[in-house]
Amino acid sequence: MEQKRNLKPKCELYHDHFENHKRYPIQKAQLIIADIPYNLGNNAYASNVSWYEGGEIANGESKLAGTQFFKTDKNFNIDNFFRFVKRLLKPEPKEIGKAPALIILCAFHQLAPLIEIAKEHGFKTFNHPLVFTKNYSAEVLKANMRIVGACEYGLVFYRDKLPKFNNGGKMVFNHMEFGRLEENKIHPTQKPLELLKKLITLFTDVGDVVIDPVAGSGSTLLASKILNRNSYGFEIKRNFYKEAIKNINEVEPTIVNGQKTVQTNIFDFL
Template sequence: MKFEIFNDHFQNYKRYQIPKAQLVIADIPYNLGKNAYASSNAWYVDGDNKNGESEKANTEFFDTDKDFRIAEFMHFCSKMLIKEPKEKGKAPAMIVFCAFQQIQMVIDYGEKYGFMNAYPLVFIKNYSAQVLKANMKIVGATEYAVVLYRDKLPKFNNDGSMIFNWMNWSKDGKSIPQIHPTQKPQAVLKRLIEIFTDKGDTIIDPCCGSGSTIRAAIELNRNAYGFEIKKDFYKLATEQMLKEYEVSLFEI
């Protein structure tokens, strides 16, 4: 198996000559800007508004969470997913985690770049980050993603069982470093990887953040390549999330 993570923008992929993927998984920025913590008690010191605002009040998750260019992202995916093979049940797919309000945008841009088919996935939590709204309104306890593919249905490993378009969202245990504010749980990532790929297939995460997708792929014996433009997240991913694996790391 081969695993590499690059401290670079995915647009510069050509310089690395990485193989094309069976599956692209990405958690694109939600473009929340300075409202990132607006419904979370992290807005206040120790989570209590009596203590005043914390350093996270009126701040972004990260400074790239406001100007994500989805057209560039879709172009990358259209180039880096393998071509559809003649055989049935072997086609590639991409999975894009996004905010509920971004679902239609992801589908529309996907169509412009040849991904003519799409369907949403819903992930159900037993908790909510919107604690400040709990006594005011129904709070959000779901996450969303969109599965996109070109023409043929993508590879699908269901082991004879029906797979619903909703899945449980399980928190990571203490053994998994919590690096990124929108980090996805290993159980969720592994389930998706198992459904849409086989051992030995290649996975690419163009916005790999904490490196959680790369870790999940490694543990499932898939090849994995990731791009992370932010040096601080790249450093944490390589020194914490992936420290126990022999991964080739490239820093620009």
């Protein structure tokens, strides 16, 4: 008879701000992934048809006109964020190829400032930023008059030693497909699950710890749970937190004869 046992990685999402992390029993991370606020302020929907009622200029402005994605989208404290990262990343190991990493997903205009701020906190970054390419764009207004953005960006940071890197003997380019979002999108800047799974697989092994200090939709924790990584996250907005918890709880990773499989009633992830 085929043997099956449930693998129960830790997967904890806290309805709190990451600056309150000392309240919680969190293990130090092999990888921290953060999709930080873009600091767009009240122009969050400026190039999107959502600015107008029903997506039509003739209908006048919608309730999203002149608004932020969320309250922290104009005053995110990046220095406090890096202090959190320094406390929660695992210490530098003696072995080569075991060091932890930080991935920040960000807007194009944040790339250069983040590199400089990271240096002040003792972090290096690779020469090439991550570029996630899409075959669609949210910048639909006046698309017949200008070039629109169809990329998202990220940076990989490390301290003194190069981080763990599971490339399987193949070159990994700094550009990769962003992919399509799942049907149950619950956050305005949500990232595709398959993209997060790829990044987590590159920089961690089964059983490692992944932390997302600004969890949003909880997709990082969901991807980590599927891949049998332990994960912790923080989300201060109650509606995002509740939906994220619902999605996370519906996924159960299992082991069948030593092979990782997933049982879920949401998506066929693998």
